[in-house]
Amino acid sequence: xxxxxxxxxxxxxxxxxxxxxxxxxxxxxxxxxxxxxxxxxxxxxxxxxxxxxxxxxxxxxxxxxxxxxxxxxxxxxxxxxxxxxxxxxxxxxxxxxxxxxxxxxxxxxxxxxxxx
Amino acid sequence: xxxxxxxxxxxxxxxxxxxxxxxxxxxxxxxxxxxxxxxxxxxxxxxxxxxxxxxxxxxxxxxxxxxxxxxxxxxxxxxxxxxxxxxxxxxxxxxxxxxxxxxxxxxxxxx
Numbered sequence: 001x002x003x004x005x006x007x008x009x010x011x012x013x014x015x016x017x018x019x020x021x022x023x024x025x026x027x028x029x030x031x032x033x034x035x036x037x038x039x040x041x042x043x044x045x046x047x048x049x050x051x052x053x054x055x056x057x058x059x060x061x062x063x064x065x066x067x068x069x070x071x072x073x074x075x076x077x078x079x080x081x082x083x084x085x086x087x088x089x090x091x092x093x094x095x096x097x098x099x100x101x102x103x104x105x106x107x108x109x110x111x112x113x114x115x116x
Numbered sequence: 117x118x119x120x121x122x123x124x125x126x127x128x129x130x131x132x133x134x135x136x137x138x139x140x141x142x143x144x145x146x147x148x149x150x151x152x153x154x155x156x157x158x159x160x161x162x163x164x165x166x167x168x169x170x171x172x173x174x175x176x177x178x179x180x181x182x183x184x185x186x187x188x189x190x191x192x193x194x195x196x197x198x199x200x201x202x203x204x205x206x207x208x209x210x211x212x213x214x215x216x217x218x219x220x221x222x223x224x225x226x227x
Contacts, residue, residue, distance in 0.1 A: 041219070042219030042220050043205060043217035043219075043220070044217075048214055091160070093159070104165065105215060107159030109158055109159050110157075110158075
């Protein structure tokens with residue numbers, strides 16, 4: 001079975017450019033999460049969706065970050081304009097649910113972003 | 117302010133010995149705790165979990181202990197193997213269902 005699929009795996013861009021990260025969750029999973037991993041802060045939750053609806057975006061650093069989930073099989077995380085401090089590994093994860101999420105997430109392999 | 121804390125960034129253990137990874141949390145409303153394991157260039161993978169109604173959960177070489185009064189949990193790996201070398205993340209879940217992760221502890225198991 002296919003797991004969570006993220007693209008691109010690696011992205012190098014220059015400051016000021018727009019970056020779009022993509023995620024395909026596991027089919028049938030109702031929850032989708034975007035996390036960012038840095039050395040200083042570890043794994044931070046940026047935003048999560050339930051049935052394509054954003055539930056909590058309090059972790060999104062600032063207005064330069066936006067996330068969408070137009071349908072159950074696709075989500076994007078966009079950074080515009082990008083800055084060097086956005087350099088990190090961005091993970092997408094999905095989870096099944098039967099009412100209340102018990103917490104087990106299935107992560108993709110991550111997108112490593114470097115902003116020069 | 118971090119709600120889930122892993123105060124040891126790294127741990128080195130000899131093969132065959134016990135590895136103990138620690139985690140503290142501040143929010144008493146957390147009721148489900150998990151450990152994830154992460155290899156380089158891969159996403160984290162679920163390892164073991166424990167509900168707040170229990171104080172111990174065991175799965176093979178891995179055991180998680182929960183001390184609710186101290187708001188502390190630990191992961192024991194016995195015996196440790198070189199393949200266990202990875203970054204281990206502690207995570208907690210509350211009523212909203214989203215997971216809050218610690219910063220991780222890098223475990224190195226030396227042959």
